[in-house]
Amino acid sequence: MNRRQRKVLVVTYYFPPSGGAGVQRPLKFVRYLREFGWEPVVLTARDADYPAFDESLLQEVPAGVKVYRSRILEPYRLYRRFTGRRMDEATDIATLTRDEAAARNFKERLAEFVRAAFFVPDARIAWLFFAVPLGLKILRAEKIDAIFSxxxxxxxxxxxLFLHRFSGVPWVADFRDSWIGWLSAPQWRPRLARALELWMEESVLRYSSRVLAVSHGVKEDLLSRHPHLRDDRWIxxxxxxxxxxxQGVQPKPLDRRITITYTGSLYGNRNPEFLLQALERLLERDKRLGKKLLIRFVGRVGEPILRRIGQSPARDLIEHIPYVPHRESLSYLLxxxxxxxxxxDAPVNRGILTGKLFEYIGSGIPILALAPEGDAAELIRKYRLGYVVPPKDANKIEEVLTEILRRGRPCQSGVSGVLAEQARSRFERxxxxxxxxKILDSVTKEGE
Known part of the structure; x- marks a missing residue:
């Protein structure tokens, strides 16, 4: 008699038609879990205010996978109207990108205070009141064996956490980013709000059957606030x-210039300022630089950065392609x-291993990383995947760009060698x- 295929409830806010980086990890797990004995059942939000949309990703959801969408209340429409921002402006760029004028604006400062004081841990907190009741129904109806959030x-x-505590079903908590004080979270909160957030973080880490982190840096940042919870549950x-x-992605026509491409979002502290300074210095020395070098940004870019680029003497070296579907962004990358x-270069960022890095690894294209010492720099050096330059050192960036121009166009076969192939195998979805x-297998066996 065949054993019933086990089921895992995947709780994720980002799921198609959401676009952007946050959707890739849960979507790919859902895409491949069946091959390893697990049937995914998805709990996500209905009509969510995603920073980006990519309808093409719906095609990657395997046929027959059940996707439940619960109601959600989000405040971002009110935020945009109150602060006078465009109604179509992405939520992450809206909240994390503020130039000096906006920072002094009373409405912006009031909105930031409300976010920090009342939306704990984040502006999606009201989703909990709809998702938990629906999740409990799913656990019973689908006979769920494990929870992954x-x-x-x-x-x-x-x-x-609530689904696990109410049902006793084993639960794996996954962290693509760390939590308190991380880039995507308010850097300041009133004392009571911060205490509540710290209690929430501690509760998640205490009660989860396993805690997954995308990097050692994320893991250690979480444990720095809760060292008493360091144990063998962490992976x-x-x-x-x-x-x-x-597969099947056709590269865009190759430009005659050496082309350096960034895919993804640029806003807040994720800023190409020192790259611009290096380009401006190179342009002073070589007025023909525009015929030799192209810097291409593919994705969403905050208005302050776009203004800085537009005012730069090096603006003709830069091309901005607004957000495009995922496969089209790959065609630019290739x-x-x-x-x-x-x-x-901030201490909290040294543990970042962004999903973009691994997509670059998969492309086989050499990487130019403007990155501090940390997990990303270590990985690039370990597998000999390209250059690592301090992100705020315009002189070093200029030196590396000069070296790239001197060496000319790299081999079209991309990064090769045993180490690079090991990296492509290790990080394949x-x-x-x-x-x-295997982690889900282990937590369910413990519960038997």
Whole structure:
């Protein structure tokens, strides 16, 4: 008699038609879990105010996978109207990008205070009141064997916590980012709000059957606030790339210039300021630089950064392609000589292993990383994937760009060698999903 295929409830805010980086990890797990003995059932939000939409990703959800969408209340429409921002402005850019004038604006400062004081842990907290009742119904109706929740938003892991505590079903809490004080969270909160948030964070870490982090840096940042919870439940399961995403993607026409491409969002502290300074210095020395070099940004860019680029003497070296569907962004990436990674030099960012890095690894294109010492720099050096330059050192960036121009267009076969192939195998989404399936196996065996 065949054993019933086990089921896992995947609780995720980001799910197609959501676009952007946050959707990739849960979507790829859902795509491949069946191959390893687990049937995914998804609990997500209905009509959510996503920062980006990509309808094409709906095609990646396997046929027959049940997707439940609960009601959600989000305040961002009111926020945009109150502060006078465009109604179509992405929520992450709206809340994390403020120039000096906006920072002094009373409405902006009041909105930021409300966010910090009342929306704990984040602006999706009201989703919990709809998702938990629906989740409990799903657990019973679908005979769920395990729960997997992934954050941010951190409300998602609170939903996992309540479902686990009410049902006793084993629960895996996943952290794509750390929590308190991280880039995507308010840097300041009133004392009571911060105490509540710290209690929420501690509760999630205390009661989860396993705690997954995408990097050692994320893991250690969480544990720095809760060292008493360091035990064998913690597992680093990195982000990755999907080999299937590249199949059938036709590169855009190759530019005659050496092309360095960044795919993704740029806003807040994730800023190309020192790259611009390096380009301006190079342009002073070589007026023909515009015929040799192209920097291409593909994705959403905050208005302060766009203004800075527009005012720069090096603006003709830069091309901005607004947000495009995922496969089209890959076609721009594959038409590049180098893939650009930008990580701001702040202590909290040194543990970042962004999903973009692994997509660059999957492309096989050499990486130019403007990154501090930390997990990303270590990985790039370990597998010999490209250059690592301090992100706020315009002189070093200028030196590396000069070296790139001197060496000319790299081999079109991209990064090769044993180490690079090891990296592509290690971080392939199907292989990472196999690791997740083993984790789910272990937590369900403990509950038997």
């Amino acid at each position: 992934t954050a941010p938003p951190y409300t998602t892991n609170l939903i996992g 680093v399961l990195p982000n990755g790339y999907d080999r299937q995403d590249f 038409a590049s000589d180098y893939a650009l990674l930008i990580i701001d 199907r292989n990472l999903t196999a690791e997740l399936a």
